[in-house]
């Protein structure tokens with residue numbers, strides 16, 4: 877029986893999800909990736925052949941120069957603690 881490594885639950889559901897593959901400083905989002913998800917904690921498990929396919933897509937795009945289906949622009953920021961609103965108002969004045 878399959879057991880979740882994180883919570884010990886044995887109930888899973890089939891899903892397709894968006895997978896974020898990261899290699900060096902490069903990212904590749906892959907949509908509609910099949911996985912099984914723990915019904916309790918939500919941990920996702922992917923078959924080795926699925927991960928190999930994603931790695932191959934990554935190579936074709938980043939090394940082979942194959943155009944991706946879609947190119948995204950993604951905002952990125954350093955984490956900042958929220959400023960109290962009156963501090964922002966004082967700075968603006």
Ligand SMILES: [Zn+2]
Pocket residue numbers: 880881882883884885914915916917918919
């Ligand atoms: Zn779990």
